[in-house]
Amino acid sequence: MGKIRFDKFEIDFEEREVRKSGIRLHLQRQPFRILELLLEKRGSLVTREELAQHLWPGLHVCFDRSLNTAMNALRQILGDSVRKPRFIETRAGLGYRFIAPVEVIGPAAGAVASAEESPARSGREHLKKYAANFDAYQDYLKGRYFLSRMHADSVLKAIAHFEAAIAQDANCAPAYAGLADSYCDLALLGRAGQYSADAKRLADAAYRLDPGVTEVRLARGRSAMLFDCDWNTAQTEFIAAIEQCPDHADAHRLLGTLLSALAHHDAALRSSNRARVLDPLSLPVAADLARTLYMARDFEGAAEQCWKTLAMDATFAPAQYILGLAYQQLAMHEEAITELTNADNCFGHHEAAIGSLGHAYAMAGMPRQALESLHELEQLAGRKPVSPYWASLIYAGLGNRTSSLAGIERAHESRDPALLWIRVDPRLDPLRGETRFQRIIDEIGYPASAQVSAFA
Numbered sequence: 105m106g107k108i109r110f111d112k113f114e115i116d117f118e119e120r121e122v123r124k125s126g127i128r129l130h131l132q133r134q135p136f137r138i139l140e141l142l143l144e145k146r147g148s149l150v151t152r153e154e155l156a157q158h159l160w161p162g163l164h165v166c167f168d169r170s171l172n173t174a175m176n177a178l179r180q181i182l183g184d185s186v187r188k189p190r191f192i193e194t195r196a197g198l199g200y201r202f203i204a205p206v207e208v209i210g211p212a213a214g215a216v217a218s219a220e221e222s223p224a225r226s227g228r229e230h231l232k233k234y235a236a237n238f239d240a241y242q243d244y245l246k247g248r249y250f251l252s253r254m255h256a257d258s259v260l261k262a263i264a265h266f267e268a269a270i271a272q273d274a275n276c277a278p279a280y281a282g283l284a285d286s287y288c289d290l291a292l293l294g295r296a297g298q299y300s301a302d303a304k305r306l307a308d309a310a311y312r313l314d315p316g317v318t319e320v321r322l323a324r325g326r327s328a329m330l331f332d333c334d335w336n337t338a339q340t341e342f343i344a345a346i347e348q349c350p351d352h353a354d355a356h357r358l359l360g361t362l363l364s365a366l367a368h369h370d371a372a373l374r375s376s377n378r379a380r381v382l383d384p385l386s387l388p389v390a391a392d393l394a395r396t397l398y399m400a401r402d403f404e405g406a407a408e409q410c411w412k413t414l415a416m417d418a419t420f421a422p423a424q425y426i427l428g429l430a431y432q433q434l435a436m437h438e439e440a441i442t443e444l445t446n447a448d449n450c451f452g453h454h455e456a457a458i459g460s461l462g463h464a465y466a467m468a469g470m471p472r473q474a475l476e477s478l479h480e481l482e483q484l485a486g487r488k489p490v491s492p493y494w495a496s497l498i499y500a501g502l503g504n505r506t507s508s509l510a511g512i513e514r515a516h517e518s519r520d521p522a523l524l525w526i527r528v529d530p531r532l533d534p535l536r537g538e539t540r541f542q543r544i545i546d547e548i549g550y551p552a553s554a555q556v557s558a559f560a
Contacts, residue, residue, distance in 0.1 A: 108143055109207045110191065113182065115143065122181065134159055134170075134385055135178035142192065142202040151199035160249065169416060170385055175200070177384075231278055231317065240272035240279070247282045251289065252388055254422050256452060259289045277314035280306050281323035288326050291521050293454060300331040300519065318352050321345040329362055330521035333548050338362050353383035357392050365524050366550060369400035387413060391422040398430050399528045406430040421450035425457060428464065433530055437468035455481060456522070459494025463531060466501025474498055491515055493522040500535060509540045516544050523548065 108115045114123045120136060122129045131139070141158045142150055156171060175192075178184075184191045193201045235241045247265035250258040263286045269279035287303035307323040314320060325341025328334040339362060345355040360375030376393040383389050390413040397406035410427035413420060428443035441464050448457035462477025478498045484490050496511025512535075515523055526532060527550050535541040 107209045109209050110204045114209075115139065129181055131181050132174075132177060132382075132384060134174040135181065138174055138178050142200060143206065146202040146206050149195060149199050149201050153199075155199065173385060173416065231319075234273070234276055234278055237273045237276070240269040240276055243269035243272070244276065244279050244282060247279070247286075251282065251285060252386065254289070254388060254391070254420075255450075256290070256293050256454070259286050259293070262286050275313055277310045277317050278319050280310035280313065281317065281319040284310060284323040284327060285319075288323075288330055288521075291330065293456075300327075300521070303327045304331060316348065318345045318349040318355060321348065322355060322358055325362075326358060329358075329365075330524060331519055333519075333550075335362065335366060335549075335551060351382055353379045353386055353389055355379075356382065357386075357389050360396055361392060361524075364396045364399045365527065367528050369396070369528075372396050373400060385416065387417055387420050387423075390416065391420065391426060394423060394426045394430075398426055398433075398530075399525060401433075401530060403430045403433045407434070419450050421447045421454075421457070424450060425460065429460065429531075432464050432467060437464065440464045441468065453480075453484070455484060455490050455494045458484070459497045462494075462498035463501040466498060466503075471502060474502055491520050491522045493520055497531060500532065503534075505535060505538060508535060509538060512544060513540065516547065 107117070112125045114126075115121070116123070117140065122131045122136070122139075137159055138155060141155060152168075152171060159171070159174070179186070179192065182191050186194055189203065191202060191204045193203045195201065231241075234244070243265045247262040247269065250262035250265065253259075263283060266279045266282040266286065269276050270283075273279070284303045284306035287299040287306065290299045291303060303323075304327045307320075307327045310317070310320040311324050321341045321344050325338040325345070328341065329338035339359070342355060342359040342362060345352060346359065349355065356375045356379035360372045360379060363369075363372035363375060373393075373396055376389075376396040379386075379389045380393050390409065394406045394409035394413060397403075397409055407427055407430040410423045410430065413423035414427070417423075424443050425447035428440045428447060431437075431440035431443060441461065444457060444461040444464055448454070448461055451457045458477050458480050462474045462481070465471070465477060466474035478495060481490060481495050481498075492511040493515040496508045496515070499505075499508035499511065512523070512526070523544075526548070527545060532541075
């Protein structure tokens with residue numbers, strides 16, 4: 105779609121590159137898209153509402169914090185100032201205007217590629233053909249947005265959008281992959297027996313429709329990892345996804361998750377950090393990096409990363425949850441209980457938060473409160489399926505190894521994805537010398553030395 109030059113900068117929209125005096129600069133996707141729209145409407149006011157719809161089309165929610173973060177990143181790359189702007193003028197409470205003289209040096213003057221028309225660096229080139237059905241594609245994108253919230257209610261909204269996309273395009277492989285990911289998330293939220301079969305079925309259906317879609321490979325690898333402990337298939341699919349789309353943040357994020365579970369912490373951190381560089385505004389990417397640091401036993405680093413995540417969204421429950429776990433390992437028991445209570449409230453009283461809070465109470469020398477959490481789990485189990493793993497955590501904290509191991513064994517028998525990190529979670533250290541615990545580890549089939557790809 106041509107090139108534009110201003111001052112010492114040259115913008116190549118087809119290659120999605122920003123160069124200053126010939127040197128390529130690293131500008132993330134959302135700040136680049138802001139620059140696209142400002143240059144497309146150069147000289148005119150672009151409202152914050154227009155920018156929000158350009159970045160998050162069709163979603164009518166507040167993105168003020170994320171928009172501010174992306175705009176600040178753009179200004180930093182350009183070396184621009186809010187008080188004395190050379191390029192981007194701020195109209196307080198209204199929006200922004202690109203004010204510098206511009207020279208069009210390529211074809212299609214005034215035309216700027218949209219994100220969905222951009223090449224593979226956007227991470228969506230493989231989805232391009234599905235954008236032809238506009239309504240289906242918009243529903244797919246909305247589903248992905250709600251899925252990124254990592255909350256049960258949001259997952260249900262994501263499912264509704266993915267199903268709407270399929271209703272409009274029965275061959276929409278990305279939407280089938282989105283449904284598979286949704287059921288993976290519901291399984292992790294405590295409903296493994298109810299949704300694991302659906303997740304695997306939908307991931308396979310997506311693969312049959314279009315294995316060339318990166319999200320399809322990721323959904324297939326994720327279901328193999330969570331429900332079958334099939335480490336080889338998971339790693340093969342994640343690496344295939346990275347080969348298809350090297351700049352896909354979620355591909356690196358999920359490979360980091362796998363490597364973390366297999367105790368390859370250095371490689372896991374490389375993958376997780378790569379995901380963060382590719383998409384610094386993604387809440388799941390940021391929270392998963394914190395979890396990877398926690399599993400690598402860098403508890404101070406995990407806490408710091410959680411705070412960075414919460415700076416983007418103070419109510420993001422996964423970050424509150426991991427922050428509580430990190431504080432617990434740092435013997436900051438009061439702070440751990442506070443953060444896990446916050447996570448419990450924001451999750452909507454999810455069993456992982458209840459079980460982890462009960463464990464924190466036990467480790468803080470508060471057995472009465474730990475038993476109250478155990479009772480709360482028992483009451484919850486009367487209303488819906490609840491993984492026995494979370495009660496086993498509380499028993500472990502209380503020093504009841506027999507009951508703790510019995511719960512872990514039941515979770516293992518049902519292929520509960522909550523056991524994914526059993527090999528590395530510090531809370532289970534007191535059980536590692538037990539024969540019954542080691543037998544579970546052996547039966548899960550963790551490789552003694554997994555092959556770590558160069559992509560890690």
